Amino acid sequence: MGAMNWGFKKSLWVFHLNAGACNNCDIEVLDCLCPKYDVERFGIKLVGSVKHADVLLVSGSVPRKVVPQLVETFEQAPQPCAVVALGSCGCTGGIFKDGYNFAGPVDKHIPVNAYIPGCPPRPEAIIDGIVKLIGKL
Amino acid sequence: MTTTIPIGPFHPVLEEPEYITLEVDGETVIGANFDLGRVHRGMELLAQEKTYDQDIFLVERICGICSASHSWAASLAIEDIVGCEVPARARYLRTIVHELERLHSHMLWVGLAGHIIGYWTVFMWGWKYREPILDALEAITGNRQHYAWYRPGGVRRDVPDEIWPNVLKIIEEFDRKTDMLTGAILDDPVILGRLRGVGILTKEDAIAYGTLGPTARGSGFDVDIRRDEPYGAYSEVDWDVIVQDGCDCLAVAVVRLLEMKESVKIIRQCIEKLPGGPIDAEVREVPRGEGCGHVEAPRGESFHFIRSNGTNMPERHKMRAPTFNNIPSFRPRIKGETISDALLIFAVIDPCYSCTERLAIVGPSGEKLATSKDLLRLSHEKTEELRKNS
Numbered sequence: 001m002g003a004m005n006w007g008f009k010k011s012l013w014v015f016h017l018n019a020g021a022c023n024n025c026d027i028e029v030l031d032c033l034c035p036k037y038d039v040e041r042f043g044i045k046l047v048g049s050v051k052h053a054d055v056l057l058v059s060g061s062v063p064r065k066v067v068p069q070l071v072e073t074f075e076q077a078p079q080p081c082a083v084v085a086l087g088s089c090g091c092t093g094g095i096f097k098d099g100y101n102f103a104g105p106v107d108k109h110i111p112v113n114a115y116i117p118g119c120p121p122r123p124e125a126i127i128d129g130i131v132k133l134i135g136k137l
Numbered sequence: 138m139t140t141t142i143p144i145g146p147f148h149p150v151l152e153e154p155e156y157i158t159l160e161v162d163g164e165t166v167i168g169a170n171f172d173l174g175r176v177h178r179g180m181e182l183l184a185q186e187k188t189y190d191q192d193i194f195l196v197e198r199i200c201g202i203c204s205a206s207h208s209w210a211a212s213l214a215i216e217d218i219v220g221c222e223v224p225a226r227a228r229y230l231r232t233i234v235h236e237l238e239r240l241h242s243h244m245l246w247v248g249l250a251g252h253i254i255g256y257w258t259v260f261m262w263g264w265k266y267r268e269p270i271l272d273a274l275e276a277i278t279g280n281r282q283h284y285a286w287y288r289p290g291g292v293r294r295d296v297p298d299e300i301w302p303n304v305l306k307i308i309e310e311f312d313r314k315t316d317m318l319t320g321a322i323l324d325d326p327v328i329l330g331r332l333r334g335v336g337i338l339t340k341e342d343a344i345a346y347g348t349l350g351p352t353a354r355g356s357g358f359d360v361d362i363r364r365d366e367p368y369g370a371y372s373e374v375d376w377d378v379i380v381q382d383g384c385d386c387l388a389v390a391v392v393r394l395l396e397m398k399e400s401v402k403i404i405r406q407c408i409e410k411l412p413g414g415p416i417d418a419e420v421r422e423v424p425r426g427e428g429c430g431h432v433e434a435p436r437g438e439s440f441h442f443i444r445s446n447g448t449n450m451p452e453r454h455k456m457r458a459p460t461f462n463n464i465p466s467f468r469p470r471i472k473g474e475t476i477s478d479a480l481l482i483f484a485v486i487d488p489c490y491s492c493t494e495r496l497a498i499v500g501p502s503g504e505k506l507a508t509s510k511d512l513l514r515l516s517h518e519k520t521e522e523l524r525k526n527s
Binding site for chain 1: 146147153154174175176177178179180182183186194195198199200201202204245260261264265268281282283
């Protein structure tokens with residue numbers, strides 16, 4: 001196990017980026033931090049800047065206006081940084097994939113390590129996705 | 138000398154991507170500008186390319202928190218065209234889900250407001266008390282959010298009677314917790330200091346800027362679609378419209394806190410009176426015509442207009458979400474306040490930018506470039522591109 005993988009083993013810090021989501025995925029992410037699920041017990045927490053983050057959590061269908069900022073955010077992240085696409089929109093574009101302003105999904109612009117489908121994914125699903133991500137890294 | 142402070146577009150406090158620039162002189166805010174468009178998904182055109190049944194699923198996803206309001210308003214618009222009578226049981230079931238949504242939305246706002254003014258306890262409490270409401274919604278509709286519960290003519294599924302005692306237990310418990318939380322918030326001198334007298338929106342301004350919902354009711358403007366133009370079961374149950382004259386952030390917070398108690402009252406009565414019978418008017422065809430529907434969403438009015446040309450898809454589907462008419466009230470609120478209060482004032486209308494995004498591309502001489510035909514062309518080109526690539 002290299003130093004990098006060792007760093008991923010515990011206490012993942014997450015930067016959450018809403019790239020055109022309907023709020024639901026974002027609310028479920030916040031729900032994970034609240035008393036019922038409380039992932040902060042395991043050292044997983046949301047941080048205010050991607051420069052502090054181990055994981056970039058992207059929700060939403062990625063409208064055109066967000067693309068440059070999405071790519072820039074990913075480039076600013078210290079590597080290795082795992083990217084998680086959250087929700088149906090983030091994974092495939094979902095119901096919005098035929099829209100004229102749709103420029104996604106997320107993996108069209110940045111490499112994605114894990115997909116968490118669902119509209120919205122339940123907090124349990126989000127936690128399960130992160131646990132599987134830790135196992136994979 | 139004025140300085141410009143950028144907030145966003147990906148700000149840790151604001152969940153949604155929006156870019157706000159504050160013009161400040163010293164610590165006093167003298168103006169605010171918004172740069173939106175990061176959540177624009179082209180809903181109205183998408184709605185015109187889907188059938189009426191599919192449309193309901195689409196409009197639910199305008200916003201994650203008002204999903205029941207939007208789907209109910211769209212269903213009302215379609216029922217307006219068809220001219221069908223919704224069965225009583227369906228009206229009551231619709232009302233219950235809508236009020237449960239209001240409960241969780243208001244509680245979410247209370248939590249976020251606590252988070253913004255630096256009270257993590259309020260945030261954690263609020264979101265903890267909100268969880269059982271989501272469980273109740275899951276028991277009734279099958280999903281925590283995006284319920285897929287409304288359909289033109291009624292509701293999609295019937296509910297067995299066994300679940301109601303559990304739902305009643307959840308809302309009674311929630312009612313007690315709300316009392317406790319309301320008392321704790323309104324007794325705390327620091328919270329009162331942060332909210333009272335901050336972000337004044339006078340009644341005249343509230344009317345002039347076209348605000349609706351708790352934003353308007355916090356400024357003494359007595360308006361509520363549930364009472365003024367009753368739909369669902371609202372005319373058959375006993376409840377009050379909460380109006381506060383404070384005009385500041387505290388008044389809006391009090392409106393939301395007290396409205397939760399009214400919602401609990403409505404749900405309790407609806408469950409007690411819930412009639413039997415069919416749940417769906419079985420709408421099979423939508424004739425040529427126009428219809429509109431509006432409901433009182435947790436944040437204001439959610440309005441849907443549909444024009445049908447007799448086919449199975451709407452010819453025009455216009456949506457207007459609550460935040461759209463509440464956003465302009467930022468300007469009178471923010472003038473003369475300090476930077477530290479700015480975020481609270483942005484949050485006080487419970488903004489939801491995903492509801493609000495509009496597209497209008499304006500050319501150099503002022504002509505509108507993005508007509509619906511242009512948008513259609515863009516959409517078609519995109520499909521072609523996808524086809525070529527696949």
